[in-house]
Amino acid sequence: MSSTATVGDLVSQPYKYGFVTDIETEKIPKGLSEDVVRLISSMKEEPAFLLNFRLRAYRQWLQMQEPDWAALGYPPIDYQDIVYYAAPKQKQQKASLDEVDPKLLETFDKLGIPLSEQKRLSNVAVDAVFDSVSIATTFREKLAEHGVIFCSISEAVKEHPELVERYLGTVVPSNDNYFAALNSAVFSDGSFVYIPKGVDCPMELSTYFRINSGDTGQFERTLIIAEEASSVSYLEGCTAPMFDTNQLHAAVVELVALEDASIKYSTVQNWYAGDENGVGGIYNFVTKRGHCRGDRSRISWTQVETGSAITWKYPSCVLQGADSVGEFYSVALTNNRQQADTGTKMVHVGPRTRSTIVSKGISAGHSVNSYRGLVQIGPKAIGARNYSQCDSMLIGDQAGANTYPYIRSQQPQASVEHEASTCRISADQLFYLQSRGIGFEEAVSMMVSGFCRDVFNQLPMEFAAEADKLLALKLEGSVG
Amino acid sequence: MIRPDAPVLLEIRDLQAAVDDQPILKGVNLTIRAGEIHAVMGRNGSGKSTLSKVLAGHPAYAVTGGSVLYRGENLLELDPEQRARIGLFLGFQYPVEIPGVSNLEFLRVATNARRAERGEEELDTFAFEDLVRERLAVVQMDPAFLERSVNEGFSGGEKKRNEILQMALLEPVVAILDETDSGLDIDALRIVAGGVNQLASPDNATLLITHYQRLLDLITPDHVHVMAAGRILRSGGKELALELERSGYDWVDQELARLGADAERQPAEVA
Numbered sequence: 001m002s003s004t005a006t007v008g009d010l011v012s013q014p015y016k017y018g019f020v021t022d023i024e025t026e027k028i029p030k031g032l033s034e035d036v037v038r039l040i041s042s043m044k045e046e047p048a049f050l051l052n053f054r055l056r057a058y059r060q061w062l063q064m065q066e067p068d069w070a071a072l073g074y075p076p077i078d079y080q081d082i083v084y085y086a087a088p089k090q091k092q093q094k095a096s097l098d099e100v101d102p103k104l105l106e107t108f109d110k111l112g113i114p115l116s117e118q119k120r121l122s123n124v125a126v127d128a129v130f131d132s133v134s135i136a137t138t139f140r141e142k143l144a145e146h147g148v149i150f151c152s153i154s155e156a157v158k159e160h161p162e163l164v165e166r167y168l169g170t171v172v173p174s175n176d177n178y179f180a181a182l183n184s185a186v187f188s189d190g191s192f193v194y195i196p197k198g199v200d201c202p203m204e205l206s207t208y209f210r211i212n213s214g215d216t217g218q219f220e221r222t223l224i225i226a227e228e229a230s231s232v233s234y235l236e237g238c239t240a241p242m243f244d245t246n247q248l249h250a251a252v253v254e255l256v257a258l259e260d261a262s263i264k265y266s267t268v269q270n271w272y273a274g275d276e277n278g279v280g281g282i283y284n285f286v287t288k289r290g291h292c293r294g295d296r297s298r299i300s301w302t303q304v305e306t307g308s309a310i311t312w313k314y315p316s317c318v319l320q321g322a323d324s325v326g327e328f329y330s331v332a333l334t335n336n337r338q339q340a341d342t343g344t345k346m347v348h349v350g351p352r353t354r355s356t357i358v359s360k361g362i363s364a365g366h367s368v369n370s371y372r373g374l375v376q377i378g379p380k381a382i383g384a385r386n387y388s389q390c391d392s393m394l395i396g397d398q399a400g401a402n403t404y405p406y407i408r409s410q411q412p413q414a415s416v417e418h419e420a421s422t423c424r425i426s427a428d429q430l431f432y433l434q435s436r437g438i439g440f441e442e443a444v445s446m447m448v449s450g451f452c453r454d455v456f457n458q459l460p461m462e463f464a465a466e467a468d469k470l471l472a473l474k475l476e477g478s479v480g
Numbered sequence: 481m482i483r484p485d486a487p488v489l490l491e492i493r494d495l496q497a498a499v500d501d502q503p504i505l506k507g508v509n510l511t512i513r514a515g516e517i518h519a520v521m522g523r524n525g526s527g528k529s530t531l532s533k534v535l536a537g538h539p540a541y542a543v544t545g546g547s548v549l550y551r552g553e554n555l556l557e558l559d560p561e562q563r564a565r566i567g568l569f570l571g572f573q574y575p576v577e578i579p580g581v582s583n584l585e586f587l588r589v590a591t592n593a594r595r596a597e598r599g600e601e602e603l604d605t606f607a608f609e610d611l612v613r614e615r616l617a618v619v620q621m622d623p624a625f626l627e628r629s630v631n632e633g634f635s636g637g638e639k640k641r642n643e644i645l646q647m648a649l650l651e652p653v654v655a656i657l658d659e660t661d662s663g664l665d666i667d668a669l670r671i672v673a674g675g676v677n678q679l680a681s682p683d684n685a686t687l688l689i690t691h692y693q694r695l696l697d698l699i700t701p702d703h704v705h706v707m708a709a710g711r712i713l714r715s716g717g718k719e720l721a722l723e724l725e726r727s728g729y730d731w732v733d734q735e736l737a738r739l740g741a742d743a744e745r746q747p748a749e750v751a
Contacts, residue, residue: 428576429576429578431539431560431576432572432578433578433586433590434564435536435561435563436564436586436593436646436650437594437597438590438593439561439593440559440561446581446586446589447580450578450579450580450629451579451580
């Protein structure tokens with residue numbers, strides 16, 4: 001790339017996870033109806049409580065309207081043109097990884113998530129989800145020694161139905177919003193984590209989501225429960241092949257933290273974002289919410305959002321327990337024609353609850369990047385405190401950044417602070433770095449990672465460097 | 481130090497450059513040999529800052545004619561980063577603030593880029609810390625500045641000292657210092673000038689771009705050039721700077737008027 005070109009020209013960067021795995025897939029026909037909901041439930045041999053949960057959600061969904069308040073533009077989604085369940089064909093019961101189709105193992109190898117014994121990451125347990133089903137979960141036995149349950153939610157339904165029934169839908173009710181209702185009706189797989197009382201989970205837990213089919217929606221459902229005085233750090237990663245059609249991803253994640261428990265949830269989202277003209281890419285409509293149920297509990301969301309054609313996502317915390325803490329650290333990068341409307345909700349219910357929001361939006365190309373956040377202080381949240389910082393960085397002169405902070409306080413003895421800033425990578429800054437021998441691309445990436453440092457510092461160490469690299473890769477060719 | 485047999489480091493021939501199609505440099509000639517200190521003086525708008533930016537490769541300036549050889553190599557076809565790596569340094573008149581990028585990390589990446597070009601091994605964080613602490617002494621800089629973002633919130637004097645620190649780390653062959661004296665109080669000026677003097681050697685050269693004699697009281701130039709209307713109008717020894725200090729730039733206008741008249745007459749003569 002010539003360094004003398006002006007800031008703002010755009011070149012698209014090839015997406016290295018865009019391959020399709022050629023594997024026989026068992027799919028149900030396209031379309032959504034009560035029969036489809038029943039079919040999914042029966043294929044998964046679910047207990048009655050779950051079928052009823054799904055049917056209730058489906059009926060609610062029929063009554064609801066797709067939200068239109070986000071700063072996003074996309075053609076109407078045809079919900080009858082989507083396959084709601086797709087699974088790679090393989091033996092029903094897998095006694096060990098050896099029985100998993102080698103093509104699937106190879107796929108995850110290629111994605112940098114080796115699952116086999118020899119190659120897997122030594123300090124991270126991984127649950128690998130391919131289209132609608134979980135392929136494998138590593139380190140289950142080791143975790144079980146500590147009483148930690150880490151498995152796919154489908155397995156949890158079979159093996160720990162009482163826990164699932166007790167917590168499912170208690171943080172994100174099935175009628176919470178349009179996409180949450182849809183997910184509740186048709187959700188396929190996702191992860192289930194249970195950390196018993198007093199246990200600090202001995203390793204990082206991670207789920208890797210892969211969409212493979214071109215016409216399949218992915219409706220993941222994740223439920224994490226941290227009992228009293230326990231703690232866990234969880235990371236999810238996502239990729240998808242390149243198709244010129246859009247795939248719908250509507251996930252629901254629920255976190256429950258009881259007294260003195262702490263959950264750290266990190267996301268590195270790298271779904272296919274579409275090409276430079278905005279053709280193809282994932283529509284990512286996600287509801288993530290954590291409930292600080294117990295006193296002094298803590299939930300921390302860290303997200304690095306680099307993919308998807310459309311991102312609609314607001315990881316939130318309901319701070320009910322006294323002195324509970326909610327945190328949200330976010331980097332959202334958009335390039336080309338990507339659109340992101342993302343932020344958080346911090347709902348302060350209990351006294352002396354505290355929340356911190358640090359959001360960094362980077363917009364390049366013709367993309368639009370919006371922060372939308374709500375800080376709500378209820379009447380009983382005496383002494384509640386919030387600090388929000390929303391910074392936007394613009395690259396080139398065609399990108400847009402918006403900030404929509406909503407603050408509602410019903411408590412005079414609460415303090416809410418909001419800071420916002422916008423900056424642009426200027427030609428003079430780039431020239432200054434270049435004139436010290438620093439290459440053009442490296443100069444941009446230094447400035448971007450400097451901008452994101454507050455957030456990257458929050459990521460688990462293994463992934464912080466990864467996120468830095470990912471951002472540099474995504475921006476390669478976006479300035480120049 | 482003038483040695484007629486010293487190798488030529490920078491050879492500028494009839495250099496012409498424009499910004500937004502507006503010609504600024506209209507045929508600059510300058511030869512710089514190893515061991516020499518040159519000063520280019522002139523009023524605002526004479527083109528002296530443009531000269532420094534064109535040499536460093538600023539993308540806003542288009543070279544429209546002439547040539548620049550750096551140790552015999554065509555400088556103008558190189559990217560700015562490559563020019564820096566092979567030993568050209570521009571000390572900025574207005575050093576740019578880069579929030580979020582740590583000064584220490586910036587200095588390390590820049591130093592390693594230069595070292596790689598010279599075939600030297602990359603310095604890790606620890607080795608570099610040792611080096612940078614040693615070089616801080618050149619400009620009497622507080623190590624606390626290393627922990628801050630590049631130039632962010634630095635005073636004018638601190639920014640200029642940071643420039644000279646970069647020069648001390650990059651060990652350039654040709655250093656161009658664009659109005660390094662502007663905005664400095666006398667103490668800061670002494671420190672900056674002292675740094676430049678310490679770094680000058682028989683193997684490198686310095687090109688000072690300045691309005692004022694006061695910098696040249698502290699750094700003695702071997703050659704002084706007066707620039708006006710995009711050309712070097714007159715060259716001389718250090719006395720030329722003193723003469724300018726005494727008599728000002730009025731003679732420049734007369735000289736320009738005469739040249740302008742020449743230029744008008746020329747076509748007729750050719751015809």
